[in-house]
Amino acid sequence: PAYPNAYSSWRFIVNLEVLGSGYTMSVLALGLPALAMGTVGLLIANRRPDNAIGWIYLGCGLWIALSVANTGYTGWATAVSPDRFGATASEWFGNWPWAPLLSVFFTFPFLLFPDGHLLNGRWRPVAWGAGAVTAIWTLIVAFSSTYYTDVAGQPKQNPYTPQALRDLVDALEFVALG
Numbered sequence: 001p002a003y004p005n006a007y008s009s010w011r012f013i014v015n016l017e018v019l020g021s022g023y024t025m026s027v028l029a030l031g032l033p034a035l036a037m038g039t040v041g042l043l044i045a046n047r048r049p050d051n052a053i054g055w056i057y058l059g060c061g062l063w064i065a066l067s068v069a070n071t072g073y074t075g076w077a078t079a080v081s082p083d084r085f086g087a088t089a090s091e092w093f094g095n096w097p098w099a100p101l102l103s104v105f106f107t108f109p110f111l112l113f114p115d116g117h118l119l120n121g122r123w124r125p126v127a128w129g130a131g132a133v134t135a136i137w138t139l140i141v142a143f144s145s146t147y148y149t150d151v152a153g154q155p156k157q158n159p160y161t162p163q164a165l166r167d168l169v170d171a172l173e174f175v176a177l178g
Contacts (some may be wrong), residue, residue: 016067030071034064060105067097071151078151092160095148098140105136114119144173 038061044054067088076093077087105129111123118127145166161169 006167030064031068034061034068037061037064047118052112053116056104056108056112060101064100067094067101070094070097070159074151088159091151092142092158094151096138096142096144100134102140103130103137107134140169140172143169146170146173 029039038059041054041057041059044051045058046054048054070090070093074087074090077084078091081087108127111118111127111130118124141159143161143165145158146159148156148161150156
């Protein structure tokens with residue numbers, strides 16, 4: 001539908017007319033941690049550019065902000081105009097960005113605390129292992145069909161899961177979580 005005036009356009013942008021105020025409030029609730037995390041990361045990275053923890057926090061904050069922006073586009077594209085460019089890819093991206101975020105945010109700051117460097121060389125295999133697990137877990141969650149949902153939270157088939165690998169990816173999801 002057309003949105004002829006500025007007020008309607010504003011309501012359109014925050015998806016009030018499309019998905020309701022509860023959806024918009026949940027997006028705003030995700031935006032506040034992104035702002036806080038990004039701000040802390042920016043402060044640390046600005047004062048101590050060699051401290052990787054600041055860059056991790058800044059990256060996690062930007063990742064959440066990207067996810068929130070994607071959620072807004074997905075809500076609009078799937079509810080108002082599902083044939084829009086990137087609607088399917090946007091919905092797909094909305095299903096898995098939490099996996100690398102949680103893995104990175106709850107692993108690397110602890111490995112690099114307090115000065116942004118590993119305590120000693122013995123921790124290097126742990127860091128590489130955490131990076132490998134993050135990458136594998138992200139791929140499994142991104143291509144899983146078990147918990148894939150549309151923007152309204154309804155179960156749906158993942159359009160990017162290869163049919164030949166669907167059972168394997170779904171079985172590995174349980175293993176990857178552990």
